[in-house]
Amino acid sequence: MTLNRRIFMIQSLLGTVSLTVGDQAHTEIPVLFEDDSQARNLGYKEDSRKVDTAKFPKYSAGQKCAECQWFKALPEGSTGTCGVFSGKRVNRNGWCKSFVHKE
Numbered sequence: 001m002t003l004n005r006r007i008f009m010i011q012s013l014l015g016t017v018s019l020t021v022g023d024q025a026h027t028e029i030p031v032l033f034e035d036d037s038q039a040r041n042l043g044y045k046e047d048s049r050k051v052d053t054a055k056f057p058k059y060s061a062g063q064k065c066a067e068c069q070w071f072k073a074l075p076e077g078s079t080g081t082c083g084v085f086s087g088k089r090v091n092r093n094g095w096c097k098s099f100v101h102k103e
């Protein structure tokens with residue numbers, strides 16, 4: 001085996017390990033479910049189109065977590081962390097009454 005081939009194999013292995021560790025880090029953050037007590041108090045919905053507009057008149061069509069200042073996207077794309085629901089992942093298409101549009 002040539003030296004270049006050995007270096008390539010070691011770099012490939014390290015890259016795989018690094019990707020695995022990175023994926024594990026964000027998937028270990030638990031997902032926020034709608035039946036969580038804090039989620040119910042703030043009217044969180046995983047799909048913002050299902051917000052009860054009679055109960056939450058502040059909601060307007062198009063608002064979603066991905067547009068909220070409390071949201072930070074995670075690498076896998078469909079979820080992110082939320083400054084209001086600390087330690088949980090919320091759906092990027094979700095919504096709760098703490099929504100504040102990003103400036």
Ligand code: SF4
Pocket residue numbers: 044064065066068069070071081082083084085090094095096097098099100
């Ligand atoms: S505070 Fe913002 S990011 Fe967090 S759940 Fe509510 S709308 Fe989504």
